[in-house]
Amino acid sequence: MLIIPLFAVLFLWYLLLCWKWKKNFFDPMEKLPGDKYYPIFGTTYTLIGVPRSEVFYTLLDSIYKYKPLFRTWNGSHPEVNITKPEHLQVVLRSSTHLKKGIFYDNLYEWLGEGLLISQGAKWFAQRKLLTPAFHFKILESFMPVFTEKANLLVQDLEPKIEGDYFDVLPMITNTTLDVICETAMGLPVCRLTKNKEEYVKALRDMTEMAMWRSIKPHFRWHPMFYLHPKGRYFRKILKELHEFSGAVITERKKQRNNIEVEDTMEECLKKKKRLSFLDLKKRLSFLDLVLQAADGPNAISDKNLRDLVDTFLFAGFDTTTNSTCWTLFCLGSHPEAQEKVFEEVRSVLGDKPQPTTIEELNQLKYMECAIKEALRLFPVLGVITRVLSEDIELDGYKIPAGVQAILHIAIVHRDPEHFPEPNKFIPERFLPENSKTRHPFAYIPFSAGPRNCIGQKFALTEEKTILASIINKYRIKSMLTIDEMRLFTHTLVRPQDGIKIKVEKREY
Numbered sequence: 093m094l095i096i097p098l099f100a101v102l103f104l105w106y107l108l109l110c111w112k113w114k115k116n117f118f119d120p121m122e123k124l125p126g127d128k129y130y131p132i133f134g135t136t137y138t139l140i141g142v143p144r145s146e147v148f149y150t151l152l153d154s155i156y157k158y159k160p161l162f163r164t165w166n167g168s169h170p171e172v173n174i175t176k177p178e179h180l181q182v183v184l185r186s187s188t189h190l191k192k193g194i195f196y197d198n199l200y201e202w203l204g205e206g207l208l209i210s211q212g213a214k215w216f217a218q219r220k221l222l223t224p225a226f227h228f229k230i231l232e233s234f235m236p237v238f239t240e241k242a243n244l245l246v247q248d249l250e251p252k253i254e255g256d257y258f259d260v261l262p263m264i265t266n267t268t269l270d271v272i273c274e275t276a277m278g279l280p281v282c283r284l285t286k287n288k289e290e291y292v293k294a295l296r297d298m299t300e301m302a303m304w305r306s307i308k309p310h311f312r313w314h315p316m317f318y319l320h321p322k323g324r325y326f327r328k329i330l331k332e333l334h335e336f337s338g339a340v341i342t343e344r345k346k347q348r349n350n351i352e353v354e355d356t357m358e359e360c361l362k363k364k365k366r367l368s369f370l371d372l373k374k375r376l377s378f379l380d381l382v383l384q385a386a387d388g389p390n391a392i393s394d395k396n397l398r399d400l401v402d403t404f405l406f407a408g409f410d411t412t413t414n415s416t417c418w419t420l421f422c423l424g425s426h427p428e429a430q431e432k433v434f435e436e437v438r439s440v441l442g443d444k445p446q447p448t449t450i451e452e453l454n455q456l457k458y459m460e461c462a463i464k465e466a467l468r469l470f471p472v473l474g475v476i477t478r479v480l481s482e483d484i485e486l487d488g489y490k491i492p493a494g495v496q497a498i499l500h501i502a503i504v505h506r507d508p509e510h511f512p513e514p515n516k517f518i519p520e521r522f523l524p525e526n527s528k529t530r531h532p533f534a535y536i537p538f539s540a541g542p543r544n545c546i547g548q549k550f551a552l553t554e555e556k557t558i559l560a561s562i563i564n565k566y567r568i569k570s571m572l573t574i575d576e577m578r579l580f581t582h583t584l585v586r587p588q589d590g591i592k593i594k595v596e597k598r599e600y
């Protein structure tokens with residue numbers, strides 16, 4: 093007998109929720125332009141039946157139809173899409189809109205409460221703990237790793253001389269994975285897995301799955317997702333990825349017990365002591381630095397350590413892989429810019445085959461412009477998200493707290509108002525005299541504000557070492573031009589068919 097009143101109460105409660113949602117979100121958001129809303133799907137129905145390889149271009153069409161400011165609905169979740177630097181600044185510079193968007197919910201089971209996804213006090217404590225780990229002195233101590241791995245890559249390229257076009261992406265992937273394992277974890281990859289390719293495949297499949305779920309709102313509900321074959325596959329690769337990071341921690345802890353680590357990171361920095369331990373066993377990795385800093389009362393649980401390791405593997409490896417490949421691709425399709433980079437490398441290095449110090453890298457100014465320009469055209473993370481923690485006003489529209497802000501880095505990077513001839517590769521745009529009047533939020537490949545990329549200096553140092561080592565020995569030719577390149581959004585912006593290049597040995 094109680095059933096009928098219970099249902100009536102539940103129904104009234106549901107109606108109240110719908111009324112609140114309509115008043116707080118639907119009515120204000122519907123004032124913004126955008127595709128028509130339908131229940132359950134929101135506006136994601138525009139992607140139904142679209143082949144995976146076309147999703148990127150379909151999304152792009154709708155962005156160009158409604159930009160600069162428009163709304164989308166991910167199921168019943170409202171989203172404001174932002175493509176103007178002034179508007180990006182409102183969200184990114186704020187110290188309140190720090191929570192990441194719902195896209196990252198799809199990576200939560202893998203990355204947990206690591207720096208990338210955590211929020212509030214937990215995020216702040218990790219950011220504070222990890223910031224010194226990216227100090228110039230620490231980066232300097234990683235130079236031997238960057239140089240050694242770049243040298244191995246140069247050797248691997250040798251058999252390709254005068255051969256046909258080949259995809260350079262797997263080779264760069266190999267190098268950057270080695271680098272992140274030895275710098276961030278202090279361990280060579282071969283100690284962690286017999287099959288690197290399997291780990292890389294699992295990592296990329298995981299990001300693909302996150303992308304797939306983000307455009308299918310009904311699969312955000314875990315039970316529904318796990319019933320689907322993709323959900324079962326997700327569980328399998330999640331286990332593999334966690335086994336890898338678990339192995340990193342066990343191995344490094346075991347090694348640490350056998351190593352005498354002479355100083356803590358803070359003591360080294362205070363004494364301005366060089367942290368360049370050439371013996372791999374004695375070089376401090378990020379993981380060691382965290383383990384040291386968290387010794388005693390600040391001890392970190394194994395679960396938190398695993399989140400951190402997974403976060404570094406996700407954020408610090410495929411990003412640099414893509415950025416390095418995009419720069420190689422752009423230089424390979426712009427021989428004049430490539431020759432300028434080469435001349436600069438020769439003038440800085442003389443007869444040395446590779447850079448070995450940060451001072452040398454700092455002199456590679458034109459190369460830095462080329463990397464920045466490649467990151468403008470192909471920004472690795474084309475979109476980032478935040479959940480608004482309070483109401484904001486943009487162009488006279490009130491956007492309520494709780495809405496997800498989608499910040500379109502890739503679109504603002506190709507805005508002709510800030511970058512004339514936006515689809516052309518012109519490294520000179522980043523010379524100081526050409527960029528000083530540009531809006532500070534018109535170019536943000538590493539995001540900006542309090543949650544910007546903690547690893548940007550690390551990435552540039554690694555990338556410059558790899559590129560200088562390659563360009564100093566080889567001339568690169570890309571098979572495709574920028575206009576011919578087909579893209580694929582897969583959490584990161586990736587090429588659909590790899591990066592095909594030819595290499596020729598330089599004579600001098």
Ligand code: HEM
Pocket residue numbers: 192207208209219403404407408409411412415471472473476477537538539542543544545546547548550551
């Ligand atoms: C070219 C290479 C890279 C690019 C383009 C890049 C880009 C970005 C962007 C756009 C964000 C903001 C993400 C968001 O708000 O959702 C970010 C955050 C982050 N990046 Fe990078 N990144 C690169 C390399 C690295 C490297 C090498 C590391 C570590 C070794 C790293 C570690 C991180 C971490 C931990 C965060 C989260 C920071 C926080 O939320 O406080 N990144 N990166």
